[in-house]
Amino acid sequence: MRSIPVPLEANAYDIVVGSHILSKLGAKLKNLKIGKDAVIITNPAIRKYHGKALISGLKKSGFSVKILEVPAGERSKSAKVAFRLIEQIARYDELKKVFIIAFGGGVVGDLAGYVAAAYKRGIPYVQVPTTLLAQVDSAIGGKVAVDLAFGKNLIGAFYQPRLVWSDVSLLSTLTGRQVRNGLAEVVKYGVIRDAKFFKYVNKNCKKLLALDPKSLVHVVEHSSRIKRDVVVADERETRGIRTVLNFGHTIGHAIETAGKYNQYHHGEAVALGMRVAAHISYQKKMCRLTDVAVLDDMLSSLALPQRISNVKVSDILRIMKHDKKFLSGCNRFVLMSGIGKVKVLENISLAVIEKAIKAYQ
Numbered sequence: 285m286r287s288i289p290v291p292l293e294a295n296a297y298d299i300v301v302g303s304h305i306l307s308k309l310g311a312k313l314k315n316l317k318i319g320k321d322a323v324i325i326t327n328p329a330i331r332k333y334h335g336k337a338l339i340s341g342l343k344k345s346g347f348s349v350k351i352l353e354v355p356a357g358e359r360s361k362s363a364k365v366a367f368r369l370i371e372q373i374a375r376y377d378e379l380k381k382v383f384i385i386a387f388g389g390g391v392v393g394d395l396a397g398y399v400a401a402a403y404k405r406g407i408p409y410v411q412v413p414t415t416l417l418a419q420v421d422s423a424i425g426g427k428v429a430v431d432l433a434f435g436k437n438l439i440g441a442f443y444q445p446r447l448v449w450s451d452v453s454l455l456s457t458l459t460g461r462q463v464r465n466g467l468a469e470v471v472k473y474g475v476i477r478d479a480k481f482f483k484y485v486n487k488n489c490k491k492l493l494a495l496d497p498k499s500l501v502h503v504v505e506h507s508s509r510i511k512r513d514v515v516v517a518d519e520r521e522t523r524g525i526r527t528v529l530n531f532g533h534t535i536g537h538a539i540e541t542a543g544k545y546n547q548y549h550h551g552e553a554v555a556l557g558m559r560v561a562a563h564i565s566y567q568k569k570m571c572r573l574t575d576v577a578v579l580d581d582m583l584s585s586l587a588l589p590q591r592i593s594n595v596k597v598s599d600i601l602r603i604m605k606h607d608k609k610f611l612s613g614c615n616r617f618v619l620m621s622g623i624g625k626v627k628v629l630e631n632i633s634l635a636v637i638e639k640a641i642k643a644y645q
């Protein structure tokens with residue numbers, strides 16, 4: 285079990301990473317003194333696979349437990365579901381001092397975090413992420429949100445959890461596609477901050493895809509450290525430092541949207557976005573063609589998409605052009621200067637972007 289401190293001035297907490305550590309969560313929560321009554325927000329599938337282990341551990345440590353389920357899928361990240369949960373918690377909370385446990389992937393984490401931030405102007409919450417994407421990314425950093433019909437994450441807050449508890453044994457029930465989805469974000473961390481870590485992932489692709497616990501603990505721990513460093517340097521995204529986490533995301537989001545969110549999962553679209561961003565970096569003479577090839581090969585070894593298919597280049601460009609930042613004429617891209625280092629560049633011409641996208645058609 286590894287503990288990674290997140291030393292935020294007013295909101296310090298730990299990220300704990302390990303394998304088969306769910307039973308130890310109760311003891312840690314006792315030390316945190318955040319209340320005796322746990323409200324677990326989860327979905328039926330996650331509860332079915334892993335609910336018993338979580339609940340029995342908490343009860344053994346003397347916590348009372350209430351479970352609130354939401355349907356699986358992004359549609360649960362809505363104001364309607366959030367307010368329904370808040371009402372359920374308020375009714376239950378009358379004689380109690382509750383805290384929330386977000387037990388799920390990024391959807392549950394963002395939703396439960398938002399509920400915790402809004403109810404009574406903020407009650408304590410804990411992230412117990414159950415997807416690889418959530419363990420390496422969404423559970424860390426305190427961005428919580430629900431969606432509106434015309435845009436993702438439009439109602440939200442910065443609200444830090446009191447603990448992140450990442451148990452890689454929970455990942456055993458994920459589909460291969462969900463695992464690869466999270467691995468795309470892992471690759472991103474290597475590219476933006478750490479060539480040595482990139483090499484480790486490259487060497488251990490097969491083990492990671494086979495969910496080898498030791499390799500998983502290593503990548504979740506290391507990714508968490510990199511995200512922690514960025515978040516600590518720029519907690520509320522006011523210093524421009526958090527921008528580096530968007531490597532591959534400008535194009536990735538446009539691909540996701542052009543595919544109407546059903547062609548590509550987020551990580552798959554980001555993988556394509558990273559390929560395109562690397563190609564733009566090469567065109568701007570920031571890196572060598574061999575760097576682009578190394579990234580391409582690595583993403584292919586992880587069986588992440590190699591080509592942008594079923595999505596029109598014209599749609600991707602149209603979506604990017606409609607982006608407010610593009611209209612004002614100063615688009616910003618996180619580009620790589622070799623593996624392990626990135627720089628933000630502004631005003632990339634559409635011709636350069638189009639050429640890079642077409643290289644992966």
Ligand SMILES: NC(=O)c1ccc[n+]([C@@H]2O[C@H](COP(=O)([O-])OP(=O)(O)OC[C@H]3O[C@@H](n4cnc5c(N)ncnc54)[C@H](O)[C@@H]3O)[C@@H](O)[C@H]2O)c1
Pocket residue numbers: 327329330333356357358361388389390391392394414415417418421422423424425426427428436437454455456457458459462465550
């Ligand atoms: N807050 C942030 O900083 C941040 C960062 C990145 C992404 N996000 C958000 O995260 C969300 C995507 O998260 P996600 O990729 O984890 O998707 P998700 O939460 O929808 O989970 C994917 C699927 O896996 C299932 N699942 C979860 N854990 C499982 C397990 N252990 N075994 C079997 N099935 C399991 C879920 O039921 C779901 O069907 C998006 O809403 C995105 O906006 C937030």
Ligand SMILES: [Zn+2]
Pocket residue numbers: 421469533550554
């Ligand atoms: Zn992402």
